[in-house]
Amino acid sequence: VRTHPTDVAVIGAGVAGLGVAWRAAQRGLAVTVLDPAPGSGASHVAAGMIAPVTEVAYGEEAVLGVHLASAGRWPRFAAELEEATGMSVGYRAHGTLAVAFDADDLRSLADLHAFQRSLGLDAEALASRECRDLEPALAPGVRGGLHVPGDHQVDTRPTWAALLAAAEGAGASLRPERVEGVVVEGDRAVGVRLGDGALLPATTVVLAAGSWSGGIIGVPPEAVPPVRPVKGQILRLRGPERPALLGRTVRGVVAGGSVYLVPRADGRLVVGATVEEQGFDTTVTAEAVYELLRDALRLVPGVATLELVEASAGLRPGTPDNAPLLGPSLLDGLVLATGHYRHGFLLLPVTADGIGEYLASGVLPDDLAPLSPHRFVGHGVGA
Ligand SMILES: Cc1cc2nc3c(=O)[nH]c(=O)nc-3n(C[C@H](O)[C@H](O)[C@H](O)COP(=O)(O)OP(=O)(O)OC[C@H]3O[C@@H](n4cnc5c(N)ncnc54)[C@H](O)[C@@H]3O)c2cc1C
Numbered sequence: 001v002r003t004h005p006t007d008v009a010v011i012g013a014g015v016a017g018l019g020v021a022w023r024a025a026q027r028g029l030a031v032t033v034l035d036p037a038p039g040s041g042a043s044h045v046a047a048g049m050i051a052p053v054t055e056v057a058y059g060e061e062a063v064l065g066v067h068l069a070s071a072g073r074w075p076r077f078a079a080e081l082e083e084a085t086g087m088s089v090g091y092r093a094h095g096t097l098a099v100a101f102d103a104d105d106l107r108s109l110a111d112l113h114a115f116q117r118s119l120g121l122d123a124e125a126l127a128s129r130e131c132r133d134l135e136p137a138l139a140p141g142v143r144g145g146l147h148v149p150g151d152h153q154v155d156t157r158p159t160w161a162a163l164l165a166a167a168e169g170a171g172a173s174l175r176p177e178r179v180e181g182v183v184v185e186g187d188r189a190v191g192v193r194l195g196d197g198a199l200l201p202a203t204t205v206v207l208a209a210g211s212w213s214g215g216i217i218g219v220p221p222e223a224v225p226p227v228r229p230v231k232g233q234i235l236r237l238r239g240p241e242r243p244a245l246l247g248r249t250v251r252g253v254v255a256g257g258s259v260y261l262v263p264r265a266d267g268r269l270v271v272g273a274t275v276e277e278q279g280f281d282t283t284v285t286a287e288a289v290y291e292l293l294r295d296a297l298r299l300v301p302g303v304a305t306l307e308l309v310e311a312s313a314g315l316r317p318g319t320p321d322n323a324p325l326l327g328p329s330l331l332d333g334l335v336l337a338t339g340h341y342r343h344g345f346l347l348l349p350v351t352a353d354g355i356g357e358y359l360a361s362g363v364l365p366d367d368l369a370p371l372s373p374h375r376f377v378g379h380g381v382g383a
Pocket residue numbers: 011012013014015016017034035036037038039040041042043044045046047048049050177178179180208209210211212216231232233234272273274313314315316317337338339340341342343344345346347
């Protein structure tokens with residue numbers, strides 16, 4: 001069985017797939033997005049921090065430029081998404097405060113600050129009192145911190161919903177179907193095989209299936225993206241809108257561990273997250289919920305009175321170097337938009353714009369060059 005052909009078949013309706021679908025449809029391409037459970041992946045549980053400075057990591061300096069560029073595009077991207085749909089995405093340019101719980105934690109924040117400054121990033125060291133001047137709900141024992149005025153957040157579920165509305169509004173269609181495999185003829189991808197056995201012919205296939213991107217059959221071994229699931233458990237709480245418990249995102253180093261508290265404008269609070277190598281397991285464990293709440297309360301005792309609304313787990317699509325795979329793969333006709341690990345929301349503008357541009361013009365923007373899937377070829381991790 002063959003179904004009506006499409007220009008672009010997108011596998012996966014998380015933020016990566018929908019962002020690409022929106023931009024490609026805006027450029028006049030016929031786009032079909034396939035997903036048996038749209039929006040059920042990592043995009044559903046993420047916190048939504050747009051935080052290239054507080055999340056800068058040793059050894060990942062090469063992608064810092066892309067992170068900063070994508071964060072810089074967020075205000076316009078959010079405004080465009082809101083204008084296209086009439087829906088709010090909750091982008092809040094409120095900055096981030098990273099704080100330390102004990103003396104060792106303060107030393108590790110000082111190391112982070114030195115690293116940030118060596119890269120020319122904007123972060124200011126604050127004494128304990130100055131931290132509490134900014135965020136009066138912080139525990140008096142907090143040792144000190146870093147104020148990062150440029151790290152912001154977006155509300156994740158409204159963003160996903162707006163992306164879907166925008167993609168459909170631009171003419172893309174979402175089919176709630178599982179892709180069994182990529183269909184290859186000669187040496188190029190010519191479409192996808194659906195769960196019911198039907199073939200959907202497509203000029204280009206975009207693989208945006210998050211942590212599941214490595215498991216789509218039919219892709220030759222050298223073109224399979226080296227993506228693995230990295231589990232994250234996360235909590236959602238609710239408090240009064242006024243007075244807000246926190247005015248900005250608070251990240252903490254707490255007795256060597258880390259926790260973050262992301263306040264939405266309406267009093268909701270997201271507390272996360274664990275980082276676990278557990279395969280495709282999404283069990284919520286008592287230990288993780290306990291540790292997240294314990295560390296959040298150590299920093300912000302007022303969390304104790306909030307309503308606990310949800311505990312969930314998601315799978316971040318990790319890669320060998322923690323950077324995404326964006327651009328054409330080694331199989332002609334197959335394009336990757338996956339492997340966003342901890343930064344799928346941060347990287348949404350560059351992913352959607354860059355892959356959308358490539359699909360429409362055949363030219364990959366220069367800023368995506370460091371993220372080419374070809375960087376792993378010949379390193380023994382491409383299969
Ligand atoms: C706890 C946690 C907190 C996070 N916090 C942040 C944050 O603060 N900031 C940030 O930038 N990022 C954050 N992230 C990372 C971010 O969530 C991910 O990078 C991003 O959501 C990945 O999006 P995606 O579309 O690639 O994958 P997903 O959202 O996982 O979507 C993949 C989709 O593919 C579909 N699919 C799978 N197999 C098939 C198939 N065979 N056929 C069709 N469809 C298929 C699935 O149903 C799913 O809907 C966090 C992640 C976690 C887990």
